[in-house]
Amino acid sequence: xxxxxxxxxxxxxxxxxxxxxxxxxxxxxxxxxxxxxxxxxxxxxxxxxxxxxxxxxxxxxxxxxxxxxxxxxxxxxxxxxxxxxxxxxxxxxxxxxxxxxxxxxxxxxxxxxxxxxxxxxxxxxxxxxxxxxxxxxxxxxxxxxxxxxxxxxxxxxxxxxxxxxxxxxxxxxxxxxxxxxxxxxxxxxxxxxxxxxxxxxxxxxxxxxxxxxxxxxxxxxxxxxxxxxxxxxxxxxxxxxxxxxxxxxxxxxxxxxxxxxxxxxxxxxxxxxxxxxxxxxxxxxxxxxxxxxxxxxxxxxxxxxxxxxxxxxxxxxxxxxxxxxxxxxxxxxxxxxxxxxxxxxxxxxxxxxxxxxxxxxxxxxxxxxxxxxxxxxxxxxxxxxxxxxxxxxxxxxxxxxxxxxxxxxxxxxxxxxxxxxxxxxxxxxxxxxxxxxxxxxxxxxxxxxxxxxxxxxxxxxxxxxxxxxxxxxxxxxxxxxxxxxxxx
Numbered sequence: 001x002x003x004x005x006x007x008x009x010x011x012x013x014x015x016x017x018x019x020x021x022x023x024x025x026x027x028x029x030x031x032x033x034x035x036x037x038x039x040x041x042x043x044x045x046x047x048x049x050x051x052x053x054x055x056x057x058x059x060x061x062x063x064x065x066x067x068x069x070x071x072x073x074x075x076x077x078x079x080x081x082x083x084x085x086x087x088x089x090x091x092x093x094x095x096x097x098x099x100x101x102x103x104x105x106x107x108x109x110x111x112x113x114x115x116x117x118x119x120x121x122x123x124x125x126x127x128x129x130x131x132x133x134x135x136x137x138x139x140x141x142x143x144x145x146x147x148x149x150x151x152x153x154x155x156x157x158x159x160x161x162x163x164x165x166x167x168x169x170x171x172x173x174x175x176x177x178x179x180x181x182x183x184x185x186x187x188x189x190x191x192x193x194x195x196x197x198x199x200x201x202x203x204x205x206x207x208x209x210x211x212x213x214x215x216x217x218x219x220x221x222x223x224x225x226x227x228x229x230x231x232x233x234x235x236x237x238x239x240x241x242x243x244x245x246x247x248x249x250x251x252x253x254x255x256x257x258x259x260x261x262x263x264x265x266x267x268x269x270x271x272x273x274x275x276x277x278x279x280x281x282x283x284x285x286x287x288x289x290x291x292x293x294x295x296x297x298x299x300x301x302x303x304x305x306x307x308x309x310x311x312x313x314x315x316x317x318x319x320x321x322x323x324x325x326x327x328x329x330x331x332x333x334x335x336x337x338x339x340x341x342x343x344x345x346x347x348x349x350x351x352x353x354x355x356x357x358x359x360x361x362x363x364x365x366x367x368x369x370x371x372x373x374x375x376x377x378x379x380x381x382x383x384x385x386x387x388x389x390x391x392x393x394x395x396x397x398x399x400x401x402x403x404x405x406x407x408x409x410x411x412x413x414x415x416x417x418x419x420x421x422x423x424x425x426x427x428x429x430x431x432x433x434x435x436x437x438x439x440x441x442x443x444x445x446x447x448x449x450x451x452x453x454x455x456x457x458x459x460x461x462x463x464x465x466x467x468x469x470x471x472x473x474x475x476x477x478x479x480x481x482x483x484x485x486x487x488x
Contacts, residue, residue: 024404025051025109025412038470038484041416043409045343045477050404051117051412058486062462062469067430070464071439071447075426078327078361080440081174081224082120083354083414084110085370085391085407086332087166089125089133090378092158094371097399104165106392106402110370110411111170113419117412120172120420123331123366124159126179126212126226130238130384131369133158137181137192137239137380140212144185146204149211163221172420174224176305176331176366177212178273180239187241193383194235196242202251206259213267225268227305227331228256232272233279233287238383244283245290248272249297257300268302273331277311292323303327306357309334313356320361330357334368335407336376337387343477345406347454350479354414355436355452358424365414367391367407374403409479417448417483435459435474446485453478 026049036055043051062068085091095103109116127139133154141149151160166173184190186201197205213223228251232243243251248271260267271288278284288304291297303326304319316328333353335345357365372390374397379386391407394400421443434454442448449470453459456476463470463482474480 024402025409026053037486038482039417040472041413041481042475043346043413043479044475045346047342049475049478051409056470056472058468058484059462059471060469061466062464062471065460065462065471067460068462068464068469069427069429069437069439072426072428073441073465076441077424077426078363080358080362080418080420080422080424081329081364082420083365083411083418084119084121084123084173085367085411086123086125086129087159087162088129088131088369089154089158090131090373091369091371091390092155092162093133093378094373094394094399095162096158098394099400102400106371107162107165108169111166111173113170113172116169117415118170118419119411119415120170121174121176121224121364121366122166122370123176123178124163125230126177126209127152127181128154128239128380129180129230130380131372131378131388132380133378135378135380139179139181139183139208141183141208144183146207146211149208151215160219164219167220174222174364174420175216176225176227176270176329176364177216177223178227178230178305178331179241180230180237181241183208192239193237194240194242196247197251199250202255203259205251206255209256210259210263210265213265214263223267225270225302225329227270227273228252229273230332231274231307233274233281233284236383238380240383245272245287248287249291249294252291252300253294253297257297260300268327269300270303270305270327270329270331271301273305273307275307275310276313276315279310286318288319288326289322292326301326303329303363305329305331307332308353313352313360316357316360316362324361328357328360328362330362330365332366332368333407334385335389335405336385337389340389340405342406346409346479347452347477349406350410350413350450350452351436351454354410354450355438358438358450359436365411367411413450413479413481417450417481419443419446419448422448429464430461432459437461439463444485446483449482451480451482453480 040054187195189195229243369390393403419442422440437451
């Protein structure tokens, strides 16, 4: 994430300047159930309801309502891995400044499957990112020679303890790892910003990934997937490395893929990890498609990862059309002073990122920093975003007072009702501009539905099966999630 990217973000999202209070979720999804059948979670853009929990009863199958949405359990699409945010160096640092009691309470709210929202997918940087704990750039092999690989003290002090606490709460969390830069001695110029990977260092850099994954596994962390480079077309970040599709293709097929195979790793390789518009670089349009077209590289690649700081989510239509067997993940979006209002970002981001990705066969979504301080940090040197917000912000005066922003509620509405392993099912019926919904069947047989209403007016929806229906009036400018468990 960079300052230049924030300008693009302002073009993409219709959000503008900010006022925010410290109101959190009404219950964080922790309230008990009454005797009714269907759990409903509601967040309105006027903040009158903030992930408030309600319940409604089943009705008989509907036949006369004009607002019927039929659920088709026999029509299935992709399996979902989960939703979450990045545990950056900054997030880890802020968490470690909290008292153990407050930190645990916050992490349970985010990751606990029953008492919290059940976030199950996170992203971490391999080495530092533009949000490092101590505001300095580093990798895990800054001294020349891959034999000098060792975990960096910042990650040992901040990241590893936080991940251990997260895994104690939810051991099923999956991690996507992304590097912001290779070690300087592997790059064509000794600069943290831009420069490319030396071809003669492909093997060493592949081994760097293997060593990082092995260390993390030894600590008890599942590295579910990696991307070869965060924002490979971004030359301007405080930590960055340019890697066009030709170089990423060659690195994967010549070094990274064979290294994973030799090490017996099942960690997925996801290509690209950048914007829908390829940063308007003509030669890089369709970046993942070029790598998929090479059989030697493609056999090592599970799919692609995407950011939304430029372009439109509809770019995924062509990607999945040409290679329907390749997976789709959304891995980064941010909010900040350049684009933020609670009202607009709540519904716009959910529609674009969550509905937009999931309706295009997406398997998971991670947003950017889970927790920043009230000054937007800690952040890195020149080129880093200095006006970003976290999904949640914490006051640096007490490391206790929390401000829950829209990305927290976006994650909550998806995570609470769509569990890892859920399968998207078919829906057919009532449609309205500005109103979107998707339905899923969870591994335990329960149904999860997510809804975004961008319109000012409330809208009744009736989700219908052959044996029952669920009726609810969706408030204007709101997110609604629903969950129930009843045999079809």
